[in-house]
C-alpha cells in the first residue's frame with residue numbers, strides 16, 4: 001500500500017488539485033503493481049508444473065533407469081513434451097514483453113488482402129487445415145506488417161485449436177472501415193467467459209486447454225497488439241456452435 005496525501009475539504013485551489021492528481025497516480029500505480037504481481041505468480045506457476053514433471057522423471061531415471069530400462073521411453077517422452085511446453089510458454093512471455101516496445105513499430109502502407117493471404121498460406125503450411133478465404137473488398141491499411149501477421153496468427157490458431165471443421169476468413173468493408181473476420185464452427189465460448197478470455201492466463205477449461213497446449217496468453221497478447229495497431233477486436237461466440245472474431249480497421253482507403 002502506497003501512501004496517499006490526506007485531502008481535506010474539496011476545493012479548486014492548485015494545491016488541492018495537485019494532491020488529487022498525486023492520489024490518482026498512486027491509485028494507478030497500485031493497480032499496476034497488483035497486476036504485475038499476479039502476472040509473475042501465474043507465470044511462475046505455469047513454469048513450475050512442467051518443471052516438476054521433468055524433475056521427477058529425471059530423478060526416476062537417475063535412481064532406477066539402469067536397472068529398469070523399460071522406464072526409459074515413457075520418461076524421455078514426458079521430459080520432452082514438458083520441455084516443449086516450457087519453451088512455448090517462454091516464447092509467449094517474450095512476445096508479451098517485446099510488445100511493450102510500442103515505439104519500435106515499423107509503420108507502412110499495406111495491402112490488407114495480401115497480408116491475410118500470406119498469413120493463411122503460412123498457417124496452412126504449418127497445420128494443414130482447410131481455410132476458406134473470402135475477399136469482398138480490397139483494403140489498404142497503415143501499420144506494422146509483422147504485428148498484423150502475429151494478430152491473424154493468434155486468431156487462426158485458436159480457431160484451429162477449438163474447432164475441427166473448415167475455418168472461414170473474410171474481408172469486408174463497412175461504414176466505419178474494414179473488417180477481417182475469422183469464423184470457426186467449433187466448441188464456442190460460454191457467454192459468462194467472453195469478457196474474461198482476454199485476461200492474461202485465463203482459460204475457459206483448464207484441463208482441456210492443457211491438452212491443446214494453451215496457456216491463456218494468446219488473446220491477451222492479441223488485445224495488446226490490437227491496441228498498439230489501433231484496431232479493435234470483437235468476439236461473438238455461441239457455446240457449441242462456434243466463434244467469430246472481428247478485427248475492425250478504422251477508415252481504410254480503397255483502390
Ligand code: ADP
Pocket residue numbers: 158159161162163184186187188189197202203204205209213214215216217218219220242243
Ligand atoms: P489459449 O492458449 O488457452 O488458447 P487464449 O488466450 O488464446 O489462450 O484463449 C483463452 C481461452 O479462450 C482459451 O483457453 C479458450 O478457452 C477460449 N477460446 C479462445 N478462442 C476460442 C475459440 N475460437 N473457440 C473456443 N474457445 C476459444
